[in-house]
Amino acid sequence: MTTTQSPLRIGNVSASRGDRATATAEFLDAATLDVLALDMLSDEAVLELAGQRVAGGPGYERAAVVQIGECLGRLGTGGVRIVTNAGALDPEGLATELRELARSRGLDLPVAWVDPGDVTDRAAALGLGEVDVATVRHGAFGIARALAAGAVVVVTGRVSREALVTGAAAAHHGWTPSALDALAGSVAVGHVLSGGPGATGVVDSSTDVTRTTDPVTGGYPIAEIADDGCAVVTRHPSAFGSVTVGTVTDQLLDGVAGARYAAPDVVLRLDSLRLAQEGADRVRISGARGEPAPPVVAAVGMSRGDGEGARPSRVARPVAQEDAGHSVVLPDGTRVAVPVPGETADIGPGELPTPWTPGTVPGGRPVAAALGSVASVRRGVVGRGVNIAVWTWDDAAFAWLAGELTDERFRELVPGLEGMELRRYLLPNLRAVNVVARPPRGEVLRPGLGSDLAAASLEIPGELLEVGP
Structure with a gap:
């Protein structure tokens, strides 16, 4: 993929095996894109595919063959490229099937694949214990290397949630690992797009629950990423939903902790981001600052629950970047090792680097009302825990939230x-x-945990509710 100063236009379809065969093709008919991210994996899906592989089936998501097979004629020179994590535990197997499918239709499809990061056999040594499947979350530069080598389809395993978008942006703009601010901006965008229809407000999603039965009318998002990492998040006009500062904020807060968010290739300073409504269904993300990549990446283990109706369990541990074994196989069959970031640094503390001074807290007679009447709640997975983010649309309302929602108050409100x-x-x-x-x-x-927080009753200043004098 040649570098260019024009923005990368990338969309994300969070397809699943339950979607109709033509869903991805219909999305491409409705939008002009440079790259389509076909996001088909959750931790639970990887666990299911691991069981499927043990039973003699493929370790990849065959629904990707159906979805991509319906749009093969739109790919390649002058068309869209696809990056997908549907390779799961066997990206090579999916890449081979896609090539054979294209060949059966008289097409030569350049396909690359990134090694799956399957570390199930090392799970105990990595501190994950006895698990049914374990994978390392690779970063973006294997994808970028494949696209730069001319791949039309890049198949990965369970990479980091932003890697599909960041890898495409790095290839499009020619970013190197030292382009920290630009990479950080694309990580923010990838974080938003990875939520699929959540970015357009049409689903009440939590981490890895982003599927709908209709990816086209379900409002899947599009981003236009500039060469400095700034971007506009939008959607194609025929979809349901809308893109607002609120929908983008909600997605950004899924699965994050403090001011620093670590992706494998860069640490994004969440406190640097600025969101602005630029027009109908257009939200600009700007101001991203990046810090050196962390010295570790995440290894995640999944286990099936014991007994009927038991829920799967998840455990995460850090693995040194140099031990992650990241490589990519290019369309011509050449295997290339993806270098470890040249500069890494331990992630700083999650607290704000500089103190925050609250603004004026609204007044008025307090009124008992649901927290959800003045704020929204977003929940997500962080390692072996959960993040519960409460956010609002107004600076004065945030000043009240910051004072009201202390640790002790959270414990009172969240059983x-x-x-x-x-x-x-x-x-x-x-x-x-x-x-x-x-x-x-x-x-x-x-x-x-925390799913009922929006319904909790609090004494809210009347000025926030526009009640009373």
Whole structure:
């Protein structure tokens, strides 16, 4: 892929095996794109595919063959390129099937694949314990290398949630690992797009629950990423939903902790981001600052629950970048090792680097009302814990939230936090108070923790509710 000063136009379809065969093709008919991210994996899906592989089936998501097969004629020179994590535990197998499908239709499809990061056989040594499947979350530069080598389709395993977008942007603009601010901007965009229809407000999603039965009318997002990493998030006009500062904020707060968010290739300073409504269904993300990549990447293990109706369990541990074994096989069959970032640094503390001074807190007679009447709640997975972010649309409302939602108040409002480690972070630029709760080691996180917080009754200043004098 040649470098260019024009923005990268990339969309994301979070397709699943339950979607109709033509869903991806219809999305491409409705939007002009340079790259399509076909996001088909969750941790639970990888666990299911691991069982499928043990039973003699493929370790990749065959629904990708169906979806891509319906749009093969739109790919290649002058058409769109596809990056997909549907390779799961066997990206090579999916790449081979896609090539054979294209060949059967008289097409030569340049396909590259990134090694799956399958570390199931090393799980115990990595501190994950006895698990059914374990994968390392690779970063973006294997994808970028494949696109730069002319791949029309790049197949990966369970990479980091932003890697599909960041890899495409790095290839399009010719970024190197030292382009920290630009990379950080694309990580923010990838974080938003990875939520699929959540970015357009049409689903009440939590981490890895981003599927709908209709990816086209379900409002899947598009981003236009400039060479400095700034971007506009939008959608194609025929879709349901809308793109607002609120929908983008909600996605940004999924699965994050403090002011620093670590992707494999860069640490994004969340406190640097600025969101602005640029027009109908157009939100600009700007101001991203990046810090050197962390020295580790995440290894995630999944296990099936014991007994009927039991929920899968998840455990995460850090793995040194140099031990992650990241490589990519280019369309001509050449295997290339993806270098470890030249500069890494330990992730700084999650608290704001500089103190925040609150603004004026609204007055008026307090009125008992649901928290959801003045704020929104976003929940996501952070390591072995959960983040519960409460955010609002107004600076004055945030000043009230920051004072009201102390650690003690969170424990009062969220049943089930007893005995859990709690860390509270402020993100004034996103008008958010974010709490990360982690259970003691060896204990399983309670399902749905914090899901009822928006309904909790608080004494809210009347000025916020526009009630009374």
